[in-house]
Amino acid sequence: MARPRSNLLAWLFIVASALVANLGSTPLYDADEGRNAEVGREMAATNDYVMPRIDGMPYLDKPIVYFAAEAAAMEVLGPTEFAARLPAVLFTLATALVVWWFAKRVWDEESALVAAIAYLTMPLVLAFARTVIFDSALTFFMVVAIVAFFVEKPTLAWAAVGFGVITKGPVAIAVPLLVAIPFAIKQKKFRSLFSWWGLVAFVAIIAPWVWAVSQVVPDFLHYVLVTETAQRLATKALKRTGPPWYFIPYVIGGALPWIIVAIANAKEFRRKLDPATLYAILWILIPFIFFSISQSKRPQYILPVMPAIALLVARATKGFRDAAIAWIVLGVALLVAPPFLKMRPELLDAAKSSALALGIVVLAGGIVALLVKRREVLIIALSMPVVAIPILADPIMKAIGERRSAHAFAAQVRPHVTPSTEIVGIEAYTGSLQFYLQKPIIVVTPDAEEFTSNYIIRHYAQFAGGQWAVRRSLTLDGDRVYVVRNDDRANRVLLESRGKHLIASAAHFVAYK
DSSP: OHHHHHHHHHHHHHHHHHTTTTTTTSOOOTTHHHHHHHHHHHHHHHTOOSSOEETTEEOOSSOSHHHHHHHHHHHHHOSOHHHHHHHHHHHHHHHHHHHHHHHHHHSOHHHHHHHHHHHHTOHHHHHHHTSSSSHHHHHHHHHHHHHHHHTTOHHHHHHHHHHHHHHHOTHHHHHHHHHHHHHHHHHTOGGGGOOHHHHHHHHHHHHHHHHHHHHHOTTHHHIIIIIIIIIHHHSSTTSOOOOTTTTHHHHHHHTTTHHHHHHHTHHHHHHTOOHHHHHHHHHHHHHHHHHHHSSOOOGGGGGGGHHHHHHHHHTOOSOHHHHHHHHHHHHHHHHHOGGGOOOOHHHHHHHHHHHHHHHHHHHHHHHHHHHOOOHHHHHHHHHHHHHHHHHHTHHHHHHHHHHHSSHHHHHHHGGGOOTTOEEEEESOOOHHHHHHHTSOEEEEOSSOGGGOOHHHHHTHHHHBSTTSSEESSOOOOSSEEEEEETTOHHHHHHHHHTTOOEEEEOSSEEEEO
16 A cells, blocks of 8 residues: 555645646736736735735725735745746645545545545646636635534634635635535534634634724725625626536536546445545535526636545546546547637647647546556546646647737837836726836726726726826826727827827737837
8 A cells, every 4th residue: 555655645746846837937817817916016015915906096806815925925036927826826735735634534545645636636726726816715715614614623614714704705604604514414513613712713813904904995894795795696796697507517627537537436425425425525516506506607616616526536436437538538639629720820839739739648648547457547647637737738828828918018118118107008907017017007097997896996986086096087298108908099099199109019908108
């Protein structure tokens, strides 16, 4: 038994290391990455670790934890893509560590290693481990809470819930409790759900930040509880709806190849239903139903169920060859796909090279997994294709990034900017543009939609004018660079008629001075 465990342990270190490969090579994608990274950059620049801000304005669409984590990384590493993405990787690795600990406690060491490897080699986990977004951090705190409820450590569970709340809001309360309560009822262990010290920890973690922000923004709690939570889950106000089956393809595709293994063992799990396996099943089904009936849907919302799928894989005895066949089919599809790809010319060559390279590795992993019998080699072969993605998909990710980011555009603008130059966005703004220019941007806008911030949009009248970066009207004078959307013909004609000259052009924006 020692050799399989040592092989799996060595592979787990390789898997964890691969998460960081090329982490900073891709420009920040707009809207989410650019905006979130800019909030972190401003936090690091101002050393204000209480109030998140974007372009100097309060950004209250999300709480503080991830912003503070990336700001701390930027204090050490500078305002780079790597620093902005690093916290997501670290939270993902920490989640894998909790999954490993839980599986080792309830089963054995080999199961723990398999669960951690399976979790880190799920495509959805990989994607959000390398994205400047809050869900990897939220998943970590949810997983700690769910595991703590199971092992009857309610104080730890409620502390984790508290940190989850100040990572992404009250959803961090709902999901762990929805999993833990039915299990406690089944096991008749109601005391595992609550402790007075847990309540103290929960309040002590949340209250200071909520109080501090409310001193500056009195309507903060109303906005968080009504707009960002109740409306997001119960109404279509935030325009993030989807059908009830929305998450099915994300669970299947996002957990490949391990979802195939888990499904193949469904009857076996029901036949040998130990408490931990039952808990993992509840951990999958209840959040899946909860998010499916919610009126707000995004792929990353389903991320917290991925650790539970990994735990089931750790107990699986069959289905690995079915997963191998799925990899072989996907590998062949990737190899034959390049001649049929239809996309923008600047993306096509990169897409073809990435598809071919991934196709070879996916096919090889599937073939090896189909031929071998040793369990640890099966695990390594099936996880190998996802481990290779950060390296082999780097060309296409860079190509997409250059189009979806203001990185290249900012590089064209920068030589025309002096310390006294003002940047003016005429109905044009992205977080990545400000991140790369590292200067305030005055945005002339009728509604503040450019900030993709529900809070700023709803408080547009408050922010338009005065000390803030939002303006209702345009002034064409002084040392300014004007940024306009590429397709905004009316404002481009206006600038050209006033003698402004084109100095930069990219996929989505042009700049005049």
